[in-house]
Amino acid sequence: MLEIAEFIDPKPSTLWKLAKQAGVDLAVGGLPFATLEAGEGLCDYAPLRRMQQRYEEGGFKLAVIEARPPLNKTKRGLPGRDEEIATVCKLLENMGKLGIPVWCYEWMTDFNWVRTNMATPSRGGSVVTSFDINDVPADLTKEPPIDEEALWVNLEYFLKRVLPVAEKAGVKLSMHPDDPPLSPIRGVGRIMRSIDNFQRLLDLVPSPSNTITLCQGNFTLMTDDLPAAIRKFGKKITFVHFRDVKGTPTHFEETWHDAGKTDMLACMKAYRDIGFEGVLRPDHVPTVEGDSNANAGYSSFGRLYAIGYIRGLRQAVYAE
Secondary structure (H helix, E strand, C coil): CCEEEEECCCCCCHHHHHHHHCCCCEEEECCCHHHCCCCCCCCCHHHHHHHHHHHHHCCCEEEEECCCCCCHHHHHCCCCHHHHHHHHHHHHHHHHHHCCCEEEEECCCCCCCCCCEEEEECHHHCEEEEEEHHHCCCCCCCCCCECHHHHHHHHHHHHHHHHHHHHHHCCEEEEECCCCCCCCECCECCCCCCHHHHHHHHHHCCCCCEEEEEEHHHHCCCCCCHHHHHHHHHHHEEEEEECCEEEECCEEEECCCCCCCCCHHHHHHHHHHCCCCCEEEECCCCECCCCCCCCCCCCHHHHHHHHHHHHHHHHHHHCC
């Protein structure tokens, strides 16, 4: 059976208690920036172990690391990429030693997920994030354009060096899709944006450690049949972001988990049918009354509704 986790910052906060009260025992974590001591790197064993211990003291098992050391030189094929790749290899080796099985990464060059409105009105006065291609700022990146084929070449270079390390460490690389799944954006190509391209990723460097983060909010913008995509990739899915949107890749908004374009019950059944036993977490929730929108998409109170909704779906599906 799949397991429900939450993205929990390594620094203890109110969310730690809220997640435990909602029945969550697994953490998806970042990297230990706040625990570094003289001479340590953020991917070294000691700071990673201290971070893991803090989660354990809070009652959580650290199941996924969803943060990346700098990788833009690698994505662009620039001098210095080998040093970046060496840091990733160190991270994977230490994750293996600590028994942290999944590293969620992405291949979005220059900028990560893009939204053009962080407070779009939604149900009952809540607010969500949204995207309109016509409102993307011209100064989103100062880097020169890069095309998709260059990104594929650089991704292959990266995978050929890190996948053997990941295999030896027993860690899965889990590729997150582009957000939004649209290319190009301000001259910057984006390649993890279609079902076919994710298959190309898996075929590029075949490996048991070459896997997928099935972020539903992005994948549902790639296909009208998300449950079929889940069944297609099957065991290659090692991590799930359970969320929903409405609209198209060029114009969409986040939604409440029960108000988007996706049949969420059918998706949960698909995860059951493929025998998915990994970690699933809610993502990009609305900001609700009484909570802050300072970290749009990740307010604490909105996550409680999402966790309850997912637990209900899981109970219904696995009871069949």
